[in-house]
Amino acid sequence: MEVEETIDIREILGLIRKRIGMIALITLLATGISAAVSFFALTPVYETSTTLMVNKAKDDVDRGIDYQDVMLSQKLVNTYGEIAKSKVVMGKVIKKLNLDISTTQIANKISITPVKDTEIMRITVSDSSPALAVKIADTTAQVFMEEVSRIMNVDNVQMIDRAETPADPVKPRKLMNVAIAAVLGLMMGLGLAFLIEFLDNTIKTPEDVERHMEMQVIGMIPVFEQIEK
Incomplete structure (x- = not known):
């Protein structure tokens, strides 16, 4: 059993050496294409965020804070998240920033997430322009606080x-893309090499005779070059 395993490993290594040029070419092509797309074709996306705290209304401050107040504030975070991405808020943000996009397009740039087990909500904005991302985040927070005060008739949201302005884009992750492409290219090259070898049923070496015909080779006829007189 150990001999058979050694032979199998040798065959695999021999196949890789035999097709090393093709494997290397496919790996380099995949890596090169990924690098070109990541560094030159894809638009960098920047991300920034602002945080808000939802707490008691100012009129109730003197009453003190208890556990039910905290739980209510945590539940309000989810409700307020929907208000923050409403068409009313998005429309006012577009108008204030004089943007030429729809409410759906600006909403796709924004995500509202509650910070787990807290009364804090985070407004995150992604955009190809880091400066515009900052403006959208802060303006959304401001308009949202105004709308909550108008709709709910309470003033219980404060900006933290x-x-x-983000210094580096969050995507594309260029080096990671190139590394993944290199690994995939290597796997594709190896897979293609094994496929070609599997489909090739021609006999080229004495080992092929022994493997495919199950016959032992007892001799070989050498090929001599004809010497011209």
Whole structure:
């Protein structure tokens, strides 16, 4: 059994050496295409966020804070998240920033997420322009607070952190894309090499005779070059 396993490994290594040129070419092509697309074709996307806290209405501050107040505020975070991405808020943000996009398009740039087990909600904005991402995040937070005060008739949302201009894009992750492409290219090259070898049933070496015909080779006829007189 150990001999058979050694032979199998040798055959695999021999196949890889035999097709190493093709495998290397496919790997390099995949890596090169991924690098070109990641570095030159894909538009970088920047991300920034602002955080808001939902708490008691100012009129109830003197009453103190209890557990039910905290739980209510946490539930309000989810409700307020829907208000923050409503067409009313999005429309006012577009108008304030003088953007030439629809409410659906700007809503796709924004995500509202509650911070787990807290009264905090995070407004995250993704855009190809880092400066515009900051403006959208801060303006959305401001308009949202105004609309909550108007709709709910309470003033219980405060801004914690304003958005900061991001220095680096969050995507594409260029080096990761190139690394993944290199691995996939290598796998494709190996897979194609094994497929070609599997489909090739021609006999080229004494080992092929022994493997395919189950016959032992007892001799070989050498080929001599004809010497011209």
